[in-house]
Amino acid sequence: xxxxxxxxxxxxxxxxxxxxxxxxxxxxxxxxxxxxxxxxxxxxxxxxxxxxxxxxxxxxxxxxxxxxxxxxxxxxxxxxxxxxxxxxxxxxxxxxxxxxxxxxxxxxxxxxxxxxxxxxxxxxxxxxxxxxxxxxxxxxxxxxxxxxxxxxxxxxxxxxxxxxxxxxxxxxxxxxxxxxxxxxxxxxxxxxxxxxxxxxxxxxxxxxxxxxxxxxxxxxxxxxxxxxxxxxxxxxxxxxxxxxxxxxxxxxxxxxxxxxxxxxxxxxxxxxxxxxxxxxxxxxxxxxxxxxxxxxxxxxxxxxxxxxxxxxxxxxxxxxxxxxxxxxxxxxxxxxxxxxxxxxxxxxxxxxxxxxxxxxxxxxxxxxxxxxxxxxxxxxxxxxxxxxxxxxxxxxxxxxxxxxxxxxxxxxxxxxxxxxxxxxxxxxxxxxxxxxxxxxxxxxxxxxxxxxxxxxxxxxxxxxxxxxxxxxxxxxxxxxxxxxxxxxxxxxxxxxxxxxxxxxxxxxxxxxxxxxxxxxxxxxxxxxxxxxxxxxxxxxxxxxxxxxxxxxxxxxxxxxxxxxxxxxxxx
DNA sequence: GCCGTTTTCGGCCCGACTGTTTTCAGTCG
Numbered sequence: 001x002x003x004x005x006x007x008x009x010x011x012x013x014x015x016x017x018x019x020x021x022x023x024x025x026x027x028x029x030x031x032x033x034x035x036x037x038x039x040x041x042x043x044x045x046x047x048x049x050x051x052x053x054x055x056x057x058x059x060x061x062x063x064x065x066x067x068x069x070x071x072x073x074x075x076x077x078x079x080x081x082x083x084x085x086x087x088x089x090x091x092x093x094x095x096x097x098x099x100x101x102x103x104x105x106x107x108x109x110x111x112x113x114x115x116x117x118x119x120x121x122x123x124x125x126x127x128x129x130x131x132x133x134x135x136x137x138x139x140x141x142x143x144x145x146x147x148x149x150x151x152x153x154x155x156x157x158x159x160x161x162x163x164x165x166x167x168x169x170x171x172x173x174x175x176x177x178x179x180x181x182x183x184x185x186x187x188x189x190x191x192x193x194x195x196x197x198x199x200x201x202x203x204x205x206x207x208x209x210x211x212x213x214x215x216x217x218x219x220x221x222x223x224x225x226x227x228x229x230x231x232x233x234x235x236x237x238x239x240x241x242x243x244x245x246x247x248x249x250x251x252x253x254x255x256x257x258x259x260x261x262x263x264x265x266x267x268x269x270x271x272x273x274x275x276x277x278x279x280x281x282x283x284x285x286x287x288x289x290x291x292x293x294x295x296x297x298x299x300x301x302x303x304x305x306x307x308x309x310x311x312x313x314x315x316x317x318x319x320x321x322x323x324x325x326x327x328x329x330x331x332x333x334x335x336x337x338x339x340x341x342x343x344x345x346x347x348x349x350x351x352x353x354x355x356x357x358x359x360x361x362x363x364x365x366x367x368x369x370x371x372x373x374x375x376x377x378x379x380x381x382x383x384x385x386x387x388x389x390x391x392x393x394x395x396x397x398x399x400x401x402x403x404x405x406x407x408x409x410x411x412x413x414x415x416x417x418x419x420x421x422x423x424x425x426x427x428x429x430x431x432x433x434x435x436x437x438x439x440x441x442x443x444x445x446x447x448x449x450x451x452x453x454x455x456x457x458x459x460x461x462x463x464x465x466x467x468x469x470x471x472x473x474x475x476x477x478x479x480x481x482x483x484x485x486x487x488x489x490x491x492x493x494x495x496x497x498x499x500x501x502x503x504x505x506x507x508x509x510x511x512x513x514x515x516x517x518x519x520x521x522x523x524x525x526x527x528x529x530x531x532x533x534x535x536x537x538x539x540x541x542x543x544x545x546x547x548x549x550x551x552x553x554x555x556x557x558x559x560x561x562x563x564x565x566x567x568x569x570x571x
Numbered sequence: 572g573c574c575g576t577t578t579t580c581g582g583c584c585c586g587a588c589t590g591t592t593t594t595c596a597g598t599c600g
Contacts, residue, residue, distance in 0.1 A: 025583055029572040060573050098589095100598050133597080137590055379585045380600050418587095440600060441587070 001070045003037055003044050009070060009079050010034035010063070015091055016082040018101035019108075032058040037067070039351040039532045044071060089115030096145040097477065098138070106131060120146045152475045154195060156238050158541055159504035161187050161194035164218065164234045168199060171216040172242075177205040179247045184257035188311045190544030192507045193474055196239040198257045202250040213242050249281050251296050256280035263314035270304055270320070278304075312547040317515060331547040332526075334540050336559040339368040342413060342436055342467065342499065342527035343536070347392050348373035349381035350531045354395055354408070360533040362406035368562045370411035370434040371396065372527075375423035377415045378440055384412075386428050393431065407562055409433045413467055418442045420456025422463070429462035434569060436499060436527070438467030439480065447481040454482060458490045464569045465497035465525055465557075468508040476505075484513045491522045495571045497557045500524040500549070502542020503535070514549025523568065524549070525557040 001009070014030035036058045040047070047053045048071060053064050070076050086108075093104045093116055107113040110131055113122055119142065122128060128139040165183050172181050178201050182188070185198030203209045206227045214222050214230055223231040223239070231241050245253045256264060256279065271278040275286060282291025283303060294300045298308040306323035310331055313319040322328045340361045344350030352360060354371060361369035373392070374383035384392065389412070396408050411434035415423040422429065422437060429435055437457045445453065457463055469487060470479025491498050498517055501508045506529065509517065514524060526542035528535055546556060553559040557568050 023572080026572050028583075032573080058573065062572060098598070102597055133591065135591060141589090377586085378600080382584075443600090444588085 001074050003040075006044075006067055006070045007034040007038040009076055010037070010066070012091065013066075013076070013079055013082060015094055015101070016079075016086050019086055019090065019094075019105045020082070021101075021105070029058065029060075030063065033063045033067075035351075041533070087114045089118070092116055093119060096142060096149065098141045098145055103134075103138075106133065116146060116149070148478075152193075155193045155475060156195075156236070157474060157504045158187065158190070158192060158194055158507075158544070159538070160236055161197055161238060162541075164236055164238055164240065165197045165199065167218050168197075168213070168216050168240060168242075172199070172201055172209070172213055175209055175212045177203045177209045177212075179203055180250050182254055184254055185259065188258050189260065189314055190312045190541075190548055192511070192545065194238070196241065199240060199242040200250065200254050200257055201242065201244050202247040203244050204246070206244040209244055210242070245281075248291070248293070251294050251300055252278075252282050252291070253280045255297050255300055258311050258314065260315055262316040263309075263319070266316060266320050267304065270306075274304065276304075310547065312544065313550065315548065317512075317550075329550050329552045332543060332551045332553045332556050332559055334543045336553040336556070337526060337539055337543065338366065338561050339370065339409075339558045339565055340364070340366045340528060340530070340536060340539070341370040341409075341411070341434060341525050341558050342372045342501075343369055343530045344373055344381075344413075345371055345392075347388065348378070348383055352533060354392065355399060355404075356533070358399060358404050358406055358408050360536060362404060364536060366406060368407040368409055368565065370409040372411035372413040372434065372436050374440075375412060375414040377417065377423045383415070383423075386424065389424075389428060389431070411436065413438050414463075415440055416453060416457045418445070418453065420453035422457065422460060426460075426462055429460075432462075433566070435462050435464050436467040437463045437465070438499075439471055443471060443480040445480070447483060450480050451483040451486050454487055455490045458487065458494055458496050463496065465499050466491070467499045467527075468501040468506050468529070469498055470508050470510070472508050472510075473505050474507060479508065484509075485516065488513065488517045488520055488522055491517070492520045497523045497525050497568070500526050500542050500546055501529050502526050502538045502540075502545070503529040504538060504541050507541065507545045509545075509549070511545045511548035514546060514551065518550050518552075518555045523555055523557040524551060527558070 010030050011034045014027045017027045036056050040056060048068055053059060066076060066078055090104050090108045093099050111122055111127060113119050123139050123143045128134045129136055165187055169181060172178055181201035184200050187194050187197055210227060210230050214225055218234050219232045220235045221233045223233055229243050231239060233239050268278045277284045283300060284291055292303055301308050307326060307328050309319050309323050343357050345352055345354045345357050357371060358369060374381040376383045376385050393410050396410055400408055410432050412432045413436045416437050416439045417423060458466060470482060472479030498509055509524060517524060526539060526546055528538040530536045560568060
């Protein structure tokens, strides 16, 4: 097993131990070890062979032995023993909001429920209400959680899809018979979640290329295999379709399979009005059977009297009118981002020290990095007390003096408390250069109360930006109920920035509201919410969403160089 | 199960909410 698989197994062991009711700290120890393992750089083999595994924080004798067993034999005795006792479906029940180890255990032992399917049936039969500790409300909440999960089933976070697609595309491009190849579909449009992946390639030898494709790394199953279309399922479960066409057809097919469906419909309608027929094979004038020659998508749009529309904009949000009038935005790109804002260190719940954060950000070419650890109320994340804030500031001053090649900004992700006040008094808030105010508690306030709470935080003169404005976790939890239009209006009034949290779980601000924010002159800041070095690369997904949100570099606060960024904050 | 400048045992993150209870257990962040 590799590091990732071992970490996953340790998590499963912890889950099962919890269901068995073992010492909760023992369970936590396994979870900590899993987290440490996942975030440790370097090869596991080296760690094991050099005997340095035990030096990692949270890995002692017992867990080290488990890790070594898994690494050497691909098995875990502990895991197998627990699994023999606890059915997999019982473990899956833990993924439902509101079902923890105790409830799962009660459902399994007292009602004999061994899967989410059985659980849903039992709820509909009204069988949960009689169970001690359960009641009508619990049953309703569980049904809701099951419904939510069903609705999300078969969808994937964009980073999962992106990584799978990149592997396939790299493999495809190694073959000599491929002329052009691209990712299409919702992934190319940079949607926040992805159902399946569409790949397109042009070739004069489609059979040979297809044969090569179905041997790509990471494929779990070949679902269909033809000369022009093949479908595979990747190990992650995501389905991928590859279509191979001629190189003349390529731009038309790419356009067609990129969508969105509504964008395509609008384009086809426009083409028809102009006496053309547009489909995935070409653009045909009148009754002609020969397509107009278009070398690329730009040429297709041009032939239809339009500026080139970037894939991210193809959602029928006014892009066709703008392309007609020459008013399309010049979308922000990843290389425009000058500073990394909202990064956590080991001082709260990150895995990098302040110095390592600075080094990693500098390595990525950023001019500045704003450390934004949690505030004191976020006890679950080891939030900083005022004393620890002062210590961190001292450390930052010292690092900045040592000329690290990057400016480290003193930032804070301060909790917005239930009433909209902040977790630090003004005197302390004034010592930070960047204050991101976020909600981490009391998600179920009414829309009115939640909005009022956020507006109060926006109005605080020490707050520079509002973090992950809805608190949603894609595919697992809806955001809290808040009037985002009111938030955007308030941000405009107070010259505040709204975070576009780039973490693939969040991508919050939603791009639909990002469009509204841009039109009202509200800047966004594309923040990775990084807890490790790898997380820093989440900026790319945030940029995707910003592009969907019609953002130009001038609409993105951290696309500004350091001095301008600091001026923006002061405003 | 892990850890240790209060060190080999005893603490480990903790407060708030929800729904179940009639004083609290379970879940969450």
